[in-house]
Amino acid sequence: MKKAFVVLATTLSISGAFAQNAATPAAPSSAAVEAGVAEHQQRVEERIAFLHSTLKITPDQEALWKTFADQMRTNGQSMGELFKQRAEGQSTRNALDDMKEYAKITQVHADEMQKLVTAFEPLYNSFSADQKAIADKTFRHGAPERGGNGGKRPKNKHNSQAKPADAAPAASDPAAQ
Structure with a gap:
């Protein structure tokens, strides 16, 4: 009897987990979406102010x-x-629409990043040696001051050796755009 109870309890808990995973998340309200867009724009402005100050323009x-x-x-x-x-x-x-939508976002992001690189290059070239050193450190992905681990990827079972991240501008972060 005790064994049957354990099997029943296990079955119910597993089926509950499947039911939770199968549930479709509710679409966010338009107010929540608008709030998220406004918050995103605020983060962009904060990043601009931070960079202006840090880079000593x-x-x-x-x-x-x-x-x-x-x-x-x-x-x-x-x-x-x-x-x-x-x-x-x-x-x-x-699922197909979702993949197409993600591909569109990825392509626009790549195009926008190229425009950002084009705008940054003459600015970077105008920097003093000190400003360039600050920019190199600030824009490095995973820089400690950005909450990262110094540009190293964490070790995991798929990545047994830590590798340096590329040195693309931090402004490429979706959160920073």
């Missing part, structure tokens, strides 16, 4: 800085709009 560099910061804002708006559309269509999308 000089008055002579302001025009180049403005071009770069405006591109960050544009990227943030583009990505925010795509994620908004994705969230709003969540309940009606099938």
Whole structure:
């Protein structure tokens, strides 16, 4: 009897887990989506302010800085709009639509990043040696001041050796755009 009870309890708990995984998450409300877009834009503005201060932008560099910061804002708006559309269509999308939507977001992100690199290059080239050193450290993925682990990937069963991350600008983070 005791064994039957254990088997029954185990069966019920496993079936409950499957039922939870099969449930379709509710689509976020439009107010929640709008709040998320506004929060995203706020993070972009905070990142711009942080970089301006950290990189010690000089008055002579302001025009180049403005071009770069405006591109960050544009990227943030583009990505925010795509994620908004994705969230709003969540309940009606099938697996194929979901993959297509993700491919579209990935392509737009790549295109926007190229524009950001184009805007950053003349600014970076105008930097003093000290500014370049600060930029190199600040923009490195996984930099300790960004909560990372110094650009190293954590060891896991699929990645037995820590490898350095690429040194792409931190502004490429979806959260920073």
